Amino acid sequence: MKYKLGDFVRFVDEKMEGFVTRIIDDEMIGVTGEDDFEIPVPASKVTTVHGYQSGKSTNSDVIAEQKIPAAEFITKGIYLGVANDAKAGSVVHFYLINTTDYILPITLITEKLGIAKGEYVGIVQPKSNIKIYSAQLADLQLWPKLILNVLYYTTQSVKIPGPLTVEEKFKAKDFAGTKKNLPLMKEQGWLVQLDKPDLVIDAQKLKESFFKPAEEKIAIDKPVQEVDLHIEKLRGDHVFLDSAEIFKLQLAHFNKALDAAIVHQLPDITFIHGTGNGTLKNELHKILGKHPKVQTFMDARKEKFGFGATRVILK
Incomplete structure (x- = not known):
């Protein structure tokens, strides 16, 4: 099927248009118009309206690097951002956000009932983001497991980490937090850092924690009337x-x-x-x-x- 969640389409036989908010099967899709009512329709009965893009992308297959001093080379900051579609709020888009100075070849695979399916393959340039997946928010409990594989690449003389693999089966509680400003994007959404720094245990602080005095009484704020x-x-x-x-x-x-x-x-x-x-x-x-x-x-x-x-x- 050529349509994806968030695509803007127009009906062939009627003066109606809207956004694809559900992929029912290989031949049927759900389209939501201005009245927020979702209509099941054969994919053959709609056509893409060019000029609207549901997600922003700064991806490029051309690998070109700007030389950066090793001391200033940013090695941490790979995020998975999830944001509502600007026009079809019932659809969310997943973005791979790269705030590092590495070039990131990536693949995204979904797995459901033991069956894997390739969803995206591409290259994310430094200081850029790309949409890699879309899903219907109402179907959150039915989402497949996401398997994201990230490689690091640079022509500069810096340490290159090993491959990063993240497997995630999202649940409702994962979206319980407050939305944040997504890095490199003028949007708000939910943000997960994929390359969190390794935990370093400070032996001295650990030792001091065993000898902490009793905590002071917790102050309770006065409630409103x-x-x-x-x-x-x-x-x-x-x-x-x-x-x-x-x-x-x-x-x-x-x-x-x-x-x-x-x-x-x-x-x-x-x-x-x-x-x-x-x-x-x-x-x-x-x-x-x-x-x-x-x-x-x-x-x-x-x-x-x-x-x-x-x-x-x-x-």
């Missing part, structure tokens, strides 16, 4: 979390804020939990009803929150 427990207020990556993980995070934030309010001797604190199906509200009320430091609790300011917030009066 109104604590919003909606998951989008707590985590920017909440789209990757399932309902059980969200519920666990909300309870943890609630308990932390309640403990802080008690430590700082606040007279009361309000928790905004929303209405929803009532599961979170019921669990909070169950905890509050048994808490020895809670005097009483009630719905908070119905004119402002409706039944979506609880005010807690502390002893």
Whole structure:
């Protein structure tokens, strides 16, 4: 099939266009238009719209090096960056980002159910990046294992490391962190360093660690008067979390804020939990009803929150 995730296509028989957001099989693809509705369509019924590129690439098969003094030659800094497509947000692209001064011949192989498939082969020049793979974010649990092989090359008189092989089977938790600015790219995404420096153990620091004095009492920040427990207020990556993980995070934030309010001797604190199906509200009320430091609790300011917030009066 000639189409890839993120390609911009136009329907042959209709005045419609959109981005390829799913590869169903060898003959069918899913295309998402401006209405964010994905339409299954035979690949033969669409055509590529030239002029749009879903990913940026600075790759070149021409090997040309600029001489760099050995003392300034950068040897570390190979990253795998994952970013949402600028037009089709349900698609993510994987980039090999090379901030070193080495030229990097690379291959990417995917493996699923014991079957391997070559996805990319090429050369990444120094201080450049290249898109090597794309995937549908909603299918994260079905992604294959990625096997990335990297060679180092330079004509300069510096030490050349041995081949780098990285095998990774991504899970939802791998995308739980906050997005970062991707090196060499004007985009934000998730970043993994593939050539982390070798761990060097400092014997003196290790020895000192056995004789550290008792840690000082940890300072607890004073909570705000109104604590919003909606998951989008707590985590920017909440789209990757399932309902059980969200519920666990909300309870943890609630308990932390309640403990802080008690430590700082606040007279009361309000928790905004929303209405929803009532599961979170019921669990909070169950905890509050048994808490020895809670005097009483009630719905908070119905004119402002409706039944979506609880005010807690502390002893």
